[in-house]
Amino acid sequence: AKTTPEPLRFPTIITRAIIKGRRPWIPGGETMAFFNGGSRALVEILTRFQSAERPMPVDHTFFEFGSVRYHVQASASDPENVYLSISTPSLSHEASPSTGLPEFTLQEATKMYHKFAEVVEPSKEGYALTLKLNFSGLARPKDRARAVRQVSLLQSVILGSQLKHLLGSLGSSGATKLVYNHRDPFFVSRTPGKISAIFPMRFRDDTDLAVATSFFQELQDAGSSYARAPRCSWSAIPPPELRGEPVHHLTTNGGFVSFDIFERHVKRKRAAKTAWILLNFQAYVKYHIKVSLLHRSGPSERW
Template identity: 95%
Template sequence: MAFFNGGGRAPGEILTRFQSAERPMPVDHTFFEFGSVRYHVQASASDPENVYLSISTPSLSHEASPSTGLPEFTLQEARKMYHKFAEIVEPSKEGYALTLKLNFSGLTRPKDRAKAVRQVSLLQSVVLGSQLKHLLGSLGSSGATKLVYNHRDPFFVSRTPGKIKAIFPMRFRDDTDIAVATSFFQELQDAGNSYAKAPKCSWSAIPPPELRGESVQHLTTNGGFVSFDIFERHVKRKRAAKTAWILLNFQAYVKYHIKCTRNYIQSRMRKRQESLAEVIQNARLRGGDDKKKSQVRKKSKRRLFSLGKAKKLQKGFRAVIDGIKRLRLRIRVKALDRFRRCFVVPKLATKKHNYLRLGA
């Protein structure tokens, strides 16, 4: 959402550091922001209260160019915004469209100075928003007007009865970006149309009828065309500048969203890959433990088998020994039988006596 804030971080940071410095220091710094916006900050140690801020932006209006300066309605908007602590220097610094002379000495409270610095950081949105707001109010009844905020991604605005239509040809470099953008545009179309106060959004793979007659180069896209229907309530008073700034940065926001989506998908894929690798590693470790356990079990089985086999052999050996013993007991020697017969003791005859029972 950084593209929709409308403020530049660099001018605010430089002005804040300059004000918070203990000693006055000279500043002469040139820097770029958002690719095509150029700033120049200049201040001297002898006159630290006055700071000169120059800006050069791509002009949306055909009436203005960097050499001739900004149109009058843009200058009026800047005077209205910064009249409390700044004034417009004419002519502007060479090579820049607008130069402001900032003097914060009249703002005694730190809160007021911080608010003024935030307003200065909105200079780009004030300049470009005022131009687009003027163009939206001065469009003809037919035809489309080409606007170039980014040289790579121009867009078109056209006026129809009761509304203004902004059309964005979308171009992407990668097939993955096209797939993500197509899904995003479809969801934006479904979700945006569910709110009554929001501009109606539509997406089409072919050019809309408002772009008939435009060159083929401008109509050649791989991401289709996104259109917004802007009604009068969207450009009233303070809403006009915000609506203009959102339209100017819509294409940049789409690319930012796609980049974040791809990073999110890739991070989820990496996490999923790491979790699967961890599962496989744990399975390998468990498999090694199972192999060790199976080997231990096999060894124990072998030991039990060897012990059982030894016991069986021992039992068999004992049975053989017992059988041999029995065979040895059954062996008879004939000479011993004769010797036994010689020493046979004769049996004595016993006589039975019959006794009478007394008292019978």
């Protein structure tokens, strides 16, 4: 018989990734895809290409989330090399130049994929980045499957590097709107001594809102228990940092969740972990609501 999963706790991510400096908790299976923005279509195309009995040509363009464009190309005469190109909007005007990708993003991609890919310069016309993939050096099928999953995270790698850089180079004042998911933008701003990450929260109905409000209270209580954790606060009205922002950006039914990020959270390896947490916070809240409601509607009707 199936068992109802227990609701997850976001403090797990906070304590492991920021307080203790450990690798962020990353769920597996379908949960992994829910958080990290991996492209399932890309996994399917690359897996099918690798498992083909005979070399097959590939020349495929597809879109995801309306504005992310991929192009996959390979020839039957050179089956070991697959060319993957991506075009994706930047998080903000401040996060990336108007043409191409900044050097720090190219370095991040090189570091992530150096075992089986190289950056092609210049990239394919009309795309921000092109990688030449070659999985022939990975003998074990599970290593190839892992590499394909890593490649499916390319958009997350690009945007994560932009956020990591942005957190370390924000101006002295003012808020910057960031768009990772077009339906759920968030803001970061720098004030003396800290960076604030502010999430306008929107929910589809009162049930989701009730679960989320209880969860936000948990976050506030958990944050106060750890001296080194980012302070979390929730407010029904926009915080002062968002004063002057357009009204339509600040219209919510779930208020605003804010995290105070200090310098120690954006130094060295912690910067990447902090960026990962911020990019996935809203997705995590939605997942928490989903699992909590499944738990409540189980056979025992327990909360």
